[in-house]
Amino acid sequence: MFIPTTTFLQRLSALLPVFLSIAFATTLPKPPGPYDVYYNTAKMVDGGRIDPFDPKKGHRTVMTSIYLPVRCRVDLQPIAYLPPKTAAVESEIFAAYGLPNGTLQSLDLQVCPGPLRSQLREAEQLPVVIFSPAQNSPRHLYGLIAQAVASYGYIVVSIDHPYDADVVEFPDGSTVYAIDFTDEQIPVDVDTRAGDVSFVLNQLSCPGSVKDLLPGSKGLKTNKVAMFGHSLGGAAAAQAMLRDKRIVGGINLDGSFFSTVIKKGLDRPFLIFGHENKTQATDDSWAETWSHLRSWKLELGLAKSQHYTFSDLPALLNLLDAPKEILEAAAGRIGTLDGLRALDIVQAYVVAFLDLVLRHKNPEILHHSVAKFPEVSIIDK
Incomplete structure (x- = not known):
């Protein structure tokens, strides 16, 4: 997660009393699509891999969330939008931005409760989509985006990558905290994330392995899936596609590329979506990777956005009625685009791409600029 500057903190310290009024229970809105969403989490242990970042050399262990489309x-x-220890860690970080302690703990998602029974057989036939978050950002901070995508008929499975996220919280209450990666370790982290993705796909298709995440399931269809990610998660989406042919399409939301995919490229559809002024002209890794993308490809730009526009954060501040002064102070991180509008745009383009690669549709918004989304520009294709 990003760290605030001293100047930023000074500007916000005077605003804290103004912002205290928002720290009350807030139920986040239902997702926009035709489906309701069932939610669950599970720990998955890869007995075949040693975690390269674990000082005790234990087996690689990830946390996952599933957002399953259902007719509730x-x-x-x-x-709870965030589990308790994750909420405590993130609350401490965001307190520096004027967010009162306890605000994140007050947020609730609306989900369909289990058990699913007869609905499960139909739901588990839907396409699977993997999501990977930004470095230092827990997967939960994309819950609104994941839930929105799922509400259009996609099973979204998000992954927390240990030693990368601020905190990974396991069902028994144990935690793994982020380490400071060197520049040399970033490609290793991306490769490790790609390995996490393949491992999770294997688990999802196996009835014995998926039972904790989706009780009663006979396994999900993982022979043809898609993946999207934000920041380093976007780089991981590309690297995972390079390594795993089950991933037939990918999206990089505002992340630079790392590792071998830059030169080796991809032979399946890929979308890159950048914040304002992040393009091939400003990111060398985008330009080089783009030249090696050999299938359908598209580069988009989002006006009035910044790096964390592609997370839940702008929408959360909007839903919490954050004062104008707070939004202005945070604009360098989340942009000036209305938070709920940003959420609508991001999920719309993610869903459009998924419709293209998993349902063989031909969404208009992937071919030219449309009046419905004037903030989005087609940069290259």
């Missing part, structure tokens, strides 16, 4: 037959129920 009972009332939706609120669940």
